[in-house]
Amino acid sequence: MATFTDVATLIPTLGGQLVDGADADLAQASMMLMTDADIVKVLEETAVLAKEVEQIQVAAAGVIAVRSKRERGHSGLSASRGHRSAAAFVQDVTGSTKADANRKVRVGEALFDDSESDAGSPAPDDGPTREERPAPGPWYQPLRDALGDGRLTATQFDAIRRGLGELPEIDVDEVDADTRAQAKEEARAAWAQAAEQLIDEAAERTVEELWQQARTIRDLLDPEGAEKRFLERFEKRSFRTYRGQDGQKRASLVLDDDGDLFLETMMAAALRPRRGGPRFVDSDEKERAASLIDDPRTNDQLAYDLIMDVLRAGALADAESVFGTRQAGVRLVQVVDAHGNTAPVTHSEDHLVSMPGAAAAQRMCESGFVPVTLDSCGNPLDVGREQRLFIPKQRIALAIRDGGCRWHGCDRPASYCEAHHIDEWDRDRGRTDIDRGILLCRYHHMTLHHGGWRITRDGTGDFVLHHPSGDEFVLKPRVVLAYTHAQVWPGLGDDPPPRRFRPAVA
Known part of the structure; x- marks a missing residue:
């Protein structure tokens, strides 16, 4: 069996500082001196x-x-x-x-597993037989290749494959064998292309973001399946109570997509100061936030009390007395292109949960929508210097464009974020424009201002994060900040994404 020193030699920076026969304790002592x-x-x-x-x-x-x-x-x-x-x-x-x-x-x-590689694909009349033709491999072959050459970890591989799911089933009673084989091959190619896109994004995304983006792309590729899966999750919703061995009553709740989003946004509206929400609030809200932070109850206890308050108040609840000025609600985003065509899939502004387009229509019927026109770089509004802070429509546009905190590796949703001016208001005479603003969560906004970090942007190009020292660190000295989620159009298929679109926010 290899000794500790043998393993350490595979780590050049550490192995060069250890003597033969060194153990873990000596390695730890050496690292403290590095x-x-x-x-x-x-x-x-x-x-x-x-x-x-x-x-x-x-x-x-x-x-x-x-x-x-x-x-x-x-x-x-x-x-x-x-x-x-x-x-x-x-x-x-x-x-x-x-x-x-x-x-x-x-x-x-x-x-x-090569079960998908060549099943059900008849040979062309003038081509080699199935036995003579090389198998094309399953749609996730790009994931295999990326795992093999180190571009993906096993965890990233699993997140992408689970998010993209399986190829849609083709009704064998409605199409002939040739049509079925062609449809299957087109689906395999689309899923493989989606896998390639997500592999390229893996270095800039958390595992959770990869899974969510893969799920969104799957729903875009298979909108009929998205509707079916949405309804299946709705049918699984349940609530039950039971007594534990200690005699205390407990509850188990299985949520559908809409219920999940509503419960999450309700909790966020009430507990945001505890969870690191925006700090730029009015005096009444600031006082309420300070009171909540000082509250001796745990977050779980506060969540329980909130649920009980809502249940007691029922449909006649005074929203302000329960939630403060930030009333809970789910905001959905649906893309409408320049020709008025709506995307078949919508997604939530927070947490980027994809849902069928019918869910957006239902929400708009209930609460209306806010149209926000953006170009492909997300530059819809320019209010000049009359406004020090971003106005509500601009905040909506930033949420749609950025999807949440843009700091490398952060997963905080848009409702927890503050709008940062990359050009300082006083120092740079910065303008309150969408193309000069970016969403950051409170922690990373404070890190940037108090730690000497900078974010720059050349015109409407990429936002770039600069380390204060410019030296190599856990992050590179210069990091391109990826969108928390890719725009709703994933860039798949022959048609390029539209240059202008109008998200309908309900």
């Missing part, structure tokens, strides 16, 4: 090494899964070692969580 730059290099080098080890581990998990299939019964690899499943076996061997073991098995199985 410079900031060296310790960051150690972290980066171990991350590269971990990716390579992870590739081997998921491949081993995949082989174990193949050799543990149900049809092998008790002679299967996992069963013969006393485990119910491959995931249980992997968890036992690696000491990982159940979720992590299941993920390793899913990714490992995908590496060996």
Whole structure:
């Protein structure tokens, strides 16, 4: 078995500072003496090494899964070692969580599964037979390639594949074999292209953002399936109460998409000061926020009391007395192109949950909509210097364009963000224009102003984050800030995304 020193030699910055026979305690002592730059290099080098080890581990998990299939019964690899499943076996061997073991098995199985590669595809009349033609591979072959060359981690691979789901089923009774084969091939190509797009975005997105973006793209590619999945989740909604062993009543709640968004925005409206929401508020709201921050109750207790207050107040609740000036509500965004055509899928402003277009129509019927016209760079309004702060329509436009905090790796939704002027109001005579504003959560807004960071933009190009020292750090000294979510048009298909669109916000 390799010694600690053997492993450390694979980490150049660390291995060069250890003597033969060194152990973990000595390595920790050596790292305490390293410079900031060296310790960051150690972290980066171990991350590269971990990716390579992870590739081997998921491949081993995949082989174990193949050799543990149900049809092998008790002679299967996992069963013969006393485990119910491959995931249980992997968890036992690696000491990982159940979720992590299941993920390793899913990714490992995908590496060996070619069931989609050529099923149901007849050979052309003048071409080679199916046996003679090379199999095109499953739609997620780009994910396999990216995992193999280190562009994706197993976790990112799993998030993209689960988010994009499976290819839509084709009704065999309504089309002939040739049409069915062509439709399947077109779907495979579209899903593969979506996978390529998400691979390119993986370095700039969190795993959660990758999964959500993959789900949105899947719904855009398969709007009929999106409607079906939406209704299936609606049918699963439930609420039940039960008593625990201690005799205390408990509750279990399964939410549909709309209920999930409403509950989340209701909690956010009431608890935002506790969760790091905007600090630029009027005096009454500022006093209320300070009172909430000083409240001795935990967030869970405050959430419970809020739910009970809403239930007691019912339909006649005074929104201001429960939520303050920020009344809870769900805001949906639906793209309308220059020709008046609406996208088949809408998404929530916060958390970027995709929903069928019918959900937006239902919301508009209930509460109306706010039209905001943007170009492809998100530059709809210019109010000059008459306004120090961004006006409501501009805040809506920023939320639509940015999707949330644009700081590298941050996942805070738009309702938790403040509008930052990249040109200082006093120092640079900055203008309150959309193209000179960007959404940042409170923490990162304060980090920028108090830590010496800068954000720049050349015209309507990319927003660029600059480290105060300009030196290599955990972030590069100059980082292009990606959108929290890609615009609703994912850039798939033959038609380019429209240059102008009008999101309908309800």
